[in-house]
Amino acid sequence: MEAAMSTKEWVRMERLSKVYPNGTVAVQDVNLSIREGEFLSFVGPSGCGKSTIFKMITGLSEPTGGSLEVMGTSPKQARKQSDTAFVFQDHTLLPWSSVIDNVALPLALRGISRKERRQEAERVLELVGLKDHTKSMPRQLSGGMKMRASIARALVSKPKLLLMDEPFGALDEITRQTLQLELLDLWHRDREMTILFVTHNVFEAVFLSTRIAVMTPRPGKVAAMIDVPVPFPRDETFRTTPEFGQIVRSVSEALKH
Numbered sequence: 001m002e003a004a005m006s007t008k009e010w011v012r013m014e015r016l017s018k019v020y021p022n023g024t025v026a027v028q029d030v031n032l033s034i035r036e037g038e039f040l041s042f043v044g045p046s047g048c049g050k051s052t053i054f055k056m057i058t059g060l061s062e063p064t065g066g067s068l069e070v071m072g073t074s075p076k077q078a079r080k081q082s083d084t085a086f087v088f089q090d091h092t093l094l095p096w097s098s099v100i101d102n103v104a105l106p107l108a109l110r111g112i113s114r115k116e117r118r119q120e121a122e123r124v125l126e127l128v129g130l131k132d133h134t135k136s137m138p139r140q141l142s143g144g145m146k147m148r149a150s151i152a153r154a155l156v157s158k159p160k161l162l163l164m165d166e167p168f169g170a171l172d173e174i175t176r177q178t179l180q181l182e183l184l185d186l187w188h189r190d191r192e193m194t195i196l197f198v199t200h201n202v203f204e205a206v207f208l209s210t211r212i213a214v215m216t217p218r219p220g221k222v223a224a225m226i227d228v229p230v231p232f233p234r235d236e237t238f239r240t241t242p243e244f245g246q247i248v249r250s251v252s253e254a255l256k257h
């Protein structure tokens with residue numbers, strides 16, 4: 001049975017806008033409230049401002065209009081508290097460091113002792129199925145394994161909010177589907193973690209999410225919010241159900257407007 005959805009509001013955007021100094025309106029008047037425990041995906045055409053929204057949530061870019069709160073505080077403060085973590089499409093592992101050192105890096109930057117860093121890094125590497133590769137160098141890993149290591153590095157700080165920007169975009173379809181299942185499993189074990197996920201792939205969004213924000217072409221606005229009211233845990237069989245097909249159609253329709 002599904003647990004009742006938390007009422008804690010982890011992200012609140014009110015008329016959030018971003019105009020870059022060159023005059024590009026990347027995001028315009030986005031209103032969105034994201035609750036604890038959601039898995040919310042953003043889909044939309046290239047350049048509609050998805051990455052800009054993520055940069056604002058992580059405090060890497062300042063809004064130019066409206067308001068944005070993360071965990072009831074400012075995005076920068078939430079990042080300082082290690083409440084938010086980020087996974088990019090490129091794995092961004094340091095090539096000269098072993099897998100375990102890469103994964104432990106956020107803890108090293110926070111001055112956590114060597115012993116504790118090791119323990120925590122081993123814990124998350126086990127979670128992502130890389131416990132036999134702790135000493136490998138990134139170049140010795142496949143694309144899927146590099147992405148698992150990146151996810152482990154994000155999880156090592158125990159973030160409450162995990163932002164993933166097209167994390168599986170560079171992977172082949174089979175690896176992508178395997179990692180989707182693994183990600184759902186990780187998220188399902190820790191239902192307090194909220195995941196925000198950017199993808200161009202409508203099937204991926206429907207498979208993973210509790211809700212989907214469909215964005216319009218630039219300037220980015222939310223054209224539709226679509227619920228995916230299918231209980232978790234979900235498995236491969238979900239992909240072939242009529243309900244899956246119907247939701248994919250709704251999202252695809254909304255993308256055309």
Ligand SMILES: Nc1ncnc2c1ncn2[C@@H]1O[C@H](COP(=O)(O)OP(=O)(O)OP(=O)(O)O)[C@@H](O)[C@H]1O
Nearest residue numbers: 020022024026045046047048049050051052053218
């Ligand atoms: N630093 C910047 N200065 C000026 N314009 C920018 C800057 N960063 C992004 N933009 C523009 O803002 C718009 C939104 O960009 P953003 O990267 O947020 O889109 P996106 O939806 O993530 O795109 P994609 O799906 O291709 O990654 C684009 O037109 C982009 O060219």
